[in-house]
Amino acid sequence: MRIALFATCLADTLFPEAAKATVLLLERLGHEVVFPSQQTCCGQMHINTGYQAAALPLVKRYASVFDPYDVIVAPSGSCVGSIRHQHAMVAASYGDAGLASRAADVASRTYELSELLIDVLKVEDVGAYYPHRVTYHPTCHSLRMTRVGDKPLRLLRQVRGLDLVELPAAEQCCGFGGTFAIKNAETSTAMLADKMTNIVSTGADVCTAGDASCLMHIGGGLSRLRTGVRTVHLAEILAATEFIS
Template identity: 75%
Template sequence: MRIALFVTCLADAVFPDVGRATVTLLERLGHEAVFPPTQTCCGQMHVNTGYQREAVPLVRHHVEAFEPYDVVVAPSGSCVGSVRHQHAMVARGAGDEALAGRATAVAARTYELSELLVDVLGVEDVGAYFPHRVTYHPTCHSLRMLRVDDKPLRLLRQVRGMTLLELPDADQCCGFGGTFALKNADTSTAMLADKMRNVVASGAEVATAGDSSCLMHIGGGLSRLRTGTRTLHLAEILAATA
């Protein structure tokens, strides 16, 4: 299958290994990963901070970049959530019904990584090997907006050599929420403290999730406290073979 990679801003600018791991994983499973070179930000940051009019050109550009592809994948529940739940809304708010229709069509074939693997490709054992103690944090967008349910856990349970540990209060937000962490710093810090406490209590060496943004938040806190626990994106674990 020919699959277009929607790499996301964070993977492109800060965590490129996540994009590389996604490509490695897809190619190992026998699929062709294509990178549309014209892709840019999907506009989620603009929409979430109230700049819906300014997001319209980004929505249009995203549609034009990914319209030629039958399947699109992103290693981010947050960005896929934006494509599915915001793009058509933004276009309609600007009075562009034609763009809204095109955005809806692109959104219908855009998947978060675990969705693509389990629901579209029909695979749970991806041939990964990762000999570490790991706990999984279900990010808010993947859990509540996309409702990926236990798909990431089903994939992780098949990773050879890995011990999957339960995360206490796993469904609780880590406190990042994009600009929420800036506008509500004290609340965000308190939520992060709870999440870090639970990650450490799990006994894991590695905390994983499907969103680099949450991992950046959690990983930064764990690093500052020198807990010895690191964070790694789900794609990187699933791409590991040694």
């Protein structure tokens, strides 16, 4: 299958290993991955902070760049959630019915990584090997917008050498929420403290998730407290093998 990669801004600027791991994993499974170089931000940050007019050109760009592809994947439940639930809405709110229709069509072909693997490629065992004690944080957007459900957990359970431990109060937000963490810093910090307490209680070496944004927030907190717990994107775990760890 020919699959287009939407890398996302955060992966492009701060967490390139998540995007590279997505490519490595899909190619190992026998698929061709292409990277449309004209891609930019999905516009989620603009939309969520009330700048929909500024987001409109980004919605147009995404629809134009990815329209030629039958399947698009992003290592981010957050960005996929925005593409699916906001792009057509933004276009329609500015009276561009044609763009709204095209955006909805392209969005229907855009998948978060665990969705693509299980729902489209019909695979749960991706041949990964990751000998670590791991706990999984289901990010808010992947849980409540893209509704990936237990798909990441099903994939993690098939990883050889991995000891998967349940995260207490897993469905509670980590407190990041994009600009929420800046505008409501004290509340965000309190939410992060609860999340970190629960992560540390598992005895895990690694906390994983499908969104680099949440992992950035959680990882920063865990690092400052010197807990010894690392944050690793789901794609990196699934891409790991006995030869690449």
